Amino acid sequence: MSNPVIGIAMGSDSDWAVMEAAAQALDEFEIPYEVNVLSAHRMPREMIAYGEQAAGRGLKAIVAGAGGAAHLPGMLASVTPLPVVGVPVPLKYLDGMDSLLSIVQMPAGIPVATVSVAGARNAGLLAARIVAASDPELRTRMEEFLQDLNAQATEKGKRLRAKVEGTDSFGFAR
Numbered sequence: 786m787s788n789p790v791i792g793i794a795m796g797s798d799s800d801w802a803v804m805e806a807a808a809q810a811l812d813e814f815e816i817p818y819e820v821n822v823l824s825a826h827r828m829p830r831e832m833i834a835y836g837e838q839a840a841g842r843g844l845k846a847i848v849a850g851a852g853g854a855a856h857l858p859g860m861l862a863s864v865t866p867l868p869v870v871g872v873p874v875p876l877k878y879l880d881g882m883d884s885l886l887s888i889v890q891m892p893a894g895i896p897v898a899t900v901s902v903a904g905a906r907n908a909g910l911l912a913a914r915i916v917a918a919s920d921p922e923l924r925t926r927m928e929e930f931l932q933d934l935n936a937q938a939t940e941k942g943k944r945l946r947a948k949v950e951g952t953d954s955f956g957f958a959r
């Protein structure tokens with residue numbers, strides 16, 4: 786893969802099942818990324834070094850996912866000027882509420898843009914928007930993506946109305 790512009794980091798390889806959706810979203814926009822296991826708890830020095838070097842290596846944003854006592858996103862945000870998108874990874878107990886609360890309640894000054902529990906796809910899309918903000922071609926593709934979503938949602942409404950009413954008339958404009 787050519788020079789990565791997004792770093793996808795996670796506390797353990799066991800997070801990949803969730804975090805893979807961030808990578809897939811970036812693939813859809815052909816944005817190069819790298820993937821790493823970096824634990825604030827288990828490998829604090831490496832995690833700090835990664836955060837400190839990320840901007841200098843050309844990354845534009847970091848997507849960081851972790852479960853339980855999910856300190857990784859916040860700790861990365863504390864040592865990089867890059868935007869950090871946090872993904873609460875749900876574990877076996879507590880339904881991901883522990884991960885969510887560990888990531889979302891950051892002290893003022895060190896923001897982490899937290900997505901929903903297991904919301905790795907949105908994290909990838911948000912990272913794509915961050916890159917698109919200074920890339921007109923990518924911004925156009927993001928606009929097309931939104932138009933596609935609109936078309937899909939419109940189609941869902943048509944199908945539902947056809948099922949309920951036996952007609953494909955435009956529901957709220959009859």
Ligand SMILES: Nc1c(C(=O)O)ncn1[C@@H]1O[C@H](COP(=O)(O)O)[C@@H](O)[C@H]1O
Binds near residue numbers: 795796799827
């Ligand atoms: N929350 C963190 C951090 C961290 O925040 O630094 N490091 C690992 N972990 C989390 O521990 C969970 C279980 O990890 P294992 O599957 O390796 O036991 C994972 O969800 C990981 O993100």
